[in-house]
Amino acid sequence: MSGTLYGIGLGPGDPELMTLKAYRLISGAEVVAYPALENGESFARAIAADVIPEDAVEVTIHIPMTVERGPAQAAYDQGAADIAEHLDAGRDVVVLCEGDPFFYGSFMYLFARLSGTYETEVVPGVTSVTACAAVSGRPLTARNEVLTIIPGPLDAALMQDRIAAAEAVVIMKVGRHLAKIRKVLDALNLSANAIYVERASLPSQKVLPLKDAPCDAPYFSMILVTKGQDPWLN
C-alpha cells in the first residue's frame, strides 16, 4: 500500500504559528521534503527545524532561480520522482511549505504531479497576509469589504487598475518591485494609507509607514492599503 503525501502549511515564519496538526505530522514524519535555493537554504525547513525528527529522511528539492520556467519545472519533476519512490515503498511523505500550500505556494507543482496517483492531504497554514495584518495595528477587512490580493510582480498598469477598483488591498512579494508599487500608489493618492511589513512574525520583523520603507525590500515583504475611514470603528 502506498504512503500518503502531506502538503503542510507552516505559517509565516514564527515556528509557534505552526498548527497543532502540522506539528503532529512533522514530529512523526519518516520522510520530510522541502524546496531549497541552489545554495541549500530553505525557509520552510528553517521554520520546522526544531520539529523534524533526527532520524527522518530529508528530500531537498533545489529550485533554480531562473526567469524561464523550464529548469524549475525539471527540478519539480525530479523532486516528485524522489517523493514517489518513498510513497511507492509505503512511506508517508511530509512536504514543508512556508505559509499555506495552496496560497501562492510551490507545493502546487508537486500536487499537480502526484495527487492523481497518491492519496494527498493539504494542511492549511496561517498566511503572511493575516500575519502582516496582525502586526500592522489595523484590521484587514471589515463587514462587506472586498479584499484584493495582488502579487508585486504584476505589470504596473494592471496593478493600478486592480487597486483603483479595490477596497482593501494587500500587495505581496514586494521585493524589487517596491519602486514600481510606490509609483502606482502615489498615482492613486493612496500612499499615506499604506503600511509596509517585512518578515512578519520573525525576530527581524519591520512594520513601517510606506514612506519609511527601505529601498532594498526583501521578497518576504508586503504592503497593506485601506481606503476610506476605518469602517471597523463603529
Next chain:
Amino acid sequence: MSGTLYGIGLGPGDPELMTLKAYRLISGAEVVAYPALENGESFARAIAADVIPEDAVEVTIHIPMTVERGPAQAAYDQGAADIAEHLDAGRDVVVLCEGDPFFYGSFMYLFARLSGTYETEVVPGVTSVTACAAVSGRPLTARNEVLTIIPGPLDAALMQDRIAAAEAVVIMKVGRHLAKIRKVLDALNLSANAIYVERASLPSQKVLPLKDAPCDAPYFSMILVTKGQDPWLN
C-alpha cells in the same frame, strides 16, 4: 500594571488547526472572552473547548443578530467594559476568534475600543479561505494571479463587476445569498468552474460542485472560482 489583551485566531473549526501559540495562550489563560449568539452558542468557544482551563473566568459577549448595528455595538461596549475590568486588575484576557481576528472578524470591535488603552497582541489564525482551498483539491492562486475575496452579502451588480474583473475568486459567508450568487456566476458563465465548500475542516464538511450545493447553505460556506486553465499545472 494592566493586563494584556490577546485576540487569538482559532482557525476554521478543526481544533487541530489552532496554532501552537493559540494553544499556549489559551491553555494558560486566567480570563477567556468570546462572542456568542443570544442563545449562548459560541463557535469560537466550541473550537477551543478542550483547551480552556477549568478554572478560567469566562466572559461571554452576547451579540444580538439584528440588522441595525446599534444593539450589537452596545453589546461590544458592554463586552469591552467587562474585559477592561480584568485588564485593569492586571489580568491578561484572551479573546477567542474563529478564523483570524483581523479577517472579517468581530474582534475588530473590541480592538477599536481597547487597543488604545491596553497592550494588545493579535495572534493570526488559519482562515476559512485556505482551509476551503485545502479540501477543494485545487490551488487557490498561482504565480501572479490576483485573488479577490468577496463577502456574500455584497449587492449583486457590484459582485458581478468585481468577479468579472478578477482572476481567482473566493465568495465568503454564502448562506442565504446562494441564489443570488448562482445568478451572478451564471451570468458570467463561471458556474461550471465553481466549487462549493461548507464547514471546511469540521466533521460535517461538504465539498461539492456548485451545481450540487444545497439550497440551505449555512453562513459558514464558501464558493471558490477559478478562471482559465489551471495555470499551476506547468
